[in-house]
Amino acid sequence: MDAYDSDERTSGAATTPGRRSRRTAADLDETAESGGDLDLSGLTGVVGYRLRRAQLAVFEDFNRRFQRFDLKPAQYSALLVIGDNPGRKQSEIAAALGIQRPNFVAMLDELERRGLAERTRSTTDRRSHAVVLTEHGRRLLAEARAEQAQQETDLGDLLGPGGRDALVSLLHRLTQAE
Amino acid sequence: MDAYDSDERTSGAATTPGRRSRRTAADLDETAESGGDLDLSGLTGVVGYRLRRAQLAVFEDFNRRFQRFDLKPAQYSALLVIGDNPGRKQSEIAAALGIQRPNFVAMLDELERRGLAERTRSTTDRRSHAVVLTEHGRRLLAEARAEQAQQETDLGDLLGPGGRDALVSLLHRLTQAE
DNA sequence: TATTGTTATACTCTATAACTATA
DNA sequence: TATAGTTATAGAGTATAACAATA
Numbered sequence: 001m002d003a004y005d006s007d008e009r010t011s012g013a014a015t016t017p018g019r020r021s022r023r024t025a026a027d028l029d030e031t032a033e034s035g036g037d038l039d040l041s042g043l044t045g046v047v048g049y050r051l052r053r054a055q056l057a058v059f060e061d062f063n064r065r066f067q068r069f070d071l072k073p074a075q076y077s078a079l080l081v082i083g084d085n086p087g088r089k090q091s092e093i094a095a096a097l098g099i100q101r102p103n104f105v106a107m108l109d110e111l112e113r114r115g116l117a118e119r120t121r122s123t124t125d126r127r128s129h130a131v132v133l134t135e136h137g138r139r140l141l142a143e144a145r146a147e148q149a150q151q152e153t154d155l156g157d158l159l160g161p162g163g164r165d166a167l168v169s170l171l172h173r174l175t176q177a178e
Numbered sequence: 179m180d181a182y183d184s185d186e187r188t189s190g191a192a193t194t195p196g197r198r199s200r201r202t203a204a205d206l207d208e209t210a211e212s213g214g215d216l217d218l219s220g221l222t223g224v225v226g227y228r229l230r231r232a233q234l235a236v237f238e239d240f241n242r243r244f245q246r247f248d249l250k251p252a253q254y255s256a257l258l259v260i261g262d263n264p265g266r267k268q269s270e271i272a273a274a275l276g277i278q279r280p281n282f283v284a285m286l287d288e289l290e291r292r293g294l295a296e297r298t299r300s301t302t303d304r305r306s307h308a309v310v311l312t313e314h315g316r317r318l319l320a321e322a323r324a325e326q327a328q329q330e331t332d333l334g335d336l337l338g339p340g341g342r343d344a345l346v347s348l349l350h351r352l353t354q355a356e
Numbered sequence: 357t358a359t360t361g362t363t364a365t366a367c368t369c370t371a372t373a374a375c376t377a378t379a
Numbered sequence: 380t381a382t383a384g385t386t387a388t389a390g391a392g393t394a395t396a397a398c399a400a401t402a
Binding site: 041047053073080148 | 341350
Binding site: 267268269279280282283297303305306307 | 382383385386387
């Protein structure tokens with residue numbers, strides 16, 4: 001983990017960006033020596049900043065949990081989408097995940113190398129690859145889904161009743177509009 | 179923007195991961211040809227996934243807004259923290275932002291090259307650099323703060339009354355615990 | 357001519373080891 | 380011996396152009 005933990009709680013008027021600290025040049029020597037905490041009030045109420053930090057924290061937690069599967073978030077989401085959409089085109093899976101087609105090639109190569117997924121030539125359009133999970137892939141995905149459900153449960157405990165659902169709903173609205 | 183827009187709204191029981199779609203091998207030919215939307219229900223309720231997508235969307239919006247300042251999110255946050263903590267050590271600023279000390283060097287170099295910030299030798303400890311904003315940096319930061327406040331206002335409009343504050347609060351809780 | 361998968365490539369972010377100058 | 384700033388470097392992640400096979 002990195003060093004962002006020295007944070008302050010979000011102020012009441014969160015819409016207003018943090019107060020402008022009024023310091024003059026005369027304060028410089030003093031502040032330079034004081035080893036106290038920094039004033040981060042300008043960042044605490046900023047949605048983009050909070051989103052970034054929260055995403056990093058949750059991904060770190062994810063990586064800890066999924067170490068035993070050797071799966072990163074992007075790989076898990078790929079297995080999930082392939083598992084729920086067997087036989088779809090490689091490019092469709094990539095697009096659904098927001099991964100550029102060229103970048104998805106190496107990722108699928110790796111999943112295939114590990115025997116989790118397979119490319120099969122489509123009979124109708126010989127340009128495209130229909131992607132499916134192997135039996136091994138389905139078994140691993142089932143275990144991963146259980147671990148992922150556990151993370152959601154733990155996040156629910158952390159955020160209080162309804163908090164997790166509210167968060168998901170608010171986050172979803174951000175990706176619909178912008 | 180990338181191709182994640184083909185999303186579904188979050189289901190009622192958000193705590194439960196998306197339903198397991200039960201498809202047999204016999205369905206493969208059919209699904210391979212159907213050009214319909216993919217089933218992304220397994221991802222819609224996942225906090226980590228939603229966080230990542232939302233963060234990317236908000237950062238994209240940020241980048242559009244801050245194009246006229248030629249400031250990326252990390253640069254804006256650096257200006258903000260330096261502005262609110264003038265004279266603090268270079269490494270303190272970096273740590274507060276969660277940036278590795280080596281990686282902060284080039285970033286400060288760039289801010290200095292553009293005449294926005296300055297390194298000054300500390301009189302008490304000649305190893306460290308006290309970092310401050312230039313007058314130009316303070317003026318740019320003031321404008322940037324206004325634009326950033328506008329983004330928060332627009333996000334508030336998007337998320338409804340109290341929605342933005344609730345989001346900030348929920349996100350904050352995620353970075354305290356994990 | 358357009359699309360699918362692919363290769364090559366480049367650019368940004370991030371992480372670590374090791375050097376230097378100071379303490 | 381430890382710390383602050385720095386350099387070099389390596390690894391992810393991401394983006395674009397262009398090619399071969401196929402439609």
